[in-house]
Amino acid sequence: MKTQDIVKLIESVKNLDIKSYSRLKDEIEKRDSIKFVSYLLNNDNNEKTCPYCKSRHLYKWGVRNDLQRYKCKNCTKTFNILTGTPLANLHKKGRWLTYAQCIIEGLSIRKAASKCGVHRNTSFRWRHRFLQNSGYIKPDKLSGIVEVNELIFARSEKGNKKLKRKPRKKGYKSVKHIPIKNRVFTLFCRDRGKNTFDGILNKFSADNLKSDLSLITKDTLLCSHNKAVYLKYTKENSVRHGILNISKGESVKKDVVHIKNVLVYQLDLQMWMVRFRGVATKYLHNYLSWYREMDEFDFKITSETVLLRAMRPERYNTNHFR
Numbered sequence: 001m002k003t004q005d006i007v008k009l010i011e012s013v014k015n016l017d018i019k020s021y022s023r024l025k026d027e028i029e030k031r032d033s034i035k036f037v038s039y040l041l042n043n044d045n046n047e048k049t050c051p052y053c054k055s056r057h058l059y060k061w062g063v064r065n066d067l068q069r070y071k072c073k074n075c076t077k078t079f080n081i082l083t084g085t086p087l088a089n090l091h092k093k094g095r096w097l098t099y100a101q102c103i104i105e106g107l108s109i110r111k112a113a114s115k116c117g118v119h120r121n122t123s124f125r126w127r128h129r130f131l132q133n134s135g136y137i138k139p140d141k142l143s144g145i146v147e148v149n150e151l152i153f154a155r156s157e158k159g160n161k162k163l164k165r166k167p168r169k170k171g172y173k174s175v176k177h178i179p180i181k182n183r184v185f186t187l188f189c190r191d192r193g194k195n196t197f198d199g200i201l202n203k204f205s206a207d208n209l210k211s212d213l214s215l216i217t218k219d220t221l222l223c224s225h226n227k228a229v230y231l232k233y234t235k236e237n238s239v240r241h242g243i244l245n246i247s248k249g250e251s252v253k254k255d256v257v258h259i260k261n262v263l264v265y266q267l268d269l270q271m272w273m274v275r276f277r278g279v280a281t282k283y284l285h286n287y288l289s290w291y292r293e294m295d296e297f298d299f300k301i302t303s304e305t306v307l308l309r310a311m312r313p314e315r316y317n318t319n320h321f322r
């Protein structure tokens, strides 16, 4: 744009009424934000690979919609930085950072929609796309003293428009009131370095624990209460076991054997989840991952980090859980 045209534009802005000025300001902020988000995505330091053949040999292949495009030397396909990631084909990039902030604040779908000026269906879609990668980012191993405890959620079909049963008027009073077939078992392991591992179990059994606890190292001391499932698992797999007889009021043994950290984690998670007024079981793993991610950063994660973690391709360890 020529200098004289910019001067003319600035002059015309001075004559705008408040309503028009406000519209113009919104538009500039939106564009600024799109540019900033695109800058962040284009300059992510993560190694770039072809989403089709995983080759690292790429050409730069122009820019479209502010995003750098690449061409693969191996398979000759073209793509941009978002191709093959959970954020592919989502619109309104300019509002993604605000949405990432809503994730940090733990806002409900409707509140996040209102804050970002998008429809609630968009907010719902964004939430689960933004959280998709969180499930894959888990610690590779837990070591030292590891506390383990299960947590039961009631199976929920929230959002399902074709219920096969009559809708319940009220939730269950306590876990004991949940019928066994409606129980969803989740497992939480936390070592003393605050690394946490969570997952949804198909069945609460020693065999299931064996595959799900494969990330604990051999020298681990596993602390749990004295449920038969843990006793059987530790015996069959020669894992050192710190057993607490909680029904007899035993909460600490030899100063180090306790499960206080994992219990606090579970309690904080449950308190945090109250705001969502129940979550559908099919999305439960996303909420567990969401909370774990916030905890990993001590709830001081930035919206830029949330965005970059959301867009990184699914190249993380998927051996454990879902």
Ligand SMILES: [Zn+2]
Residues within 6 Å of the ligand: 050, 051, 052, 053, 054, 055, 072, 073, 074, 075, 076, 077
């Ligand atoms: Zn390729």
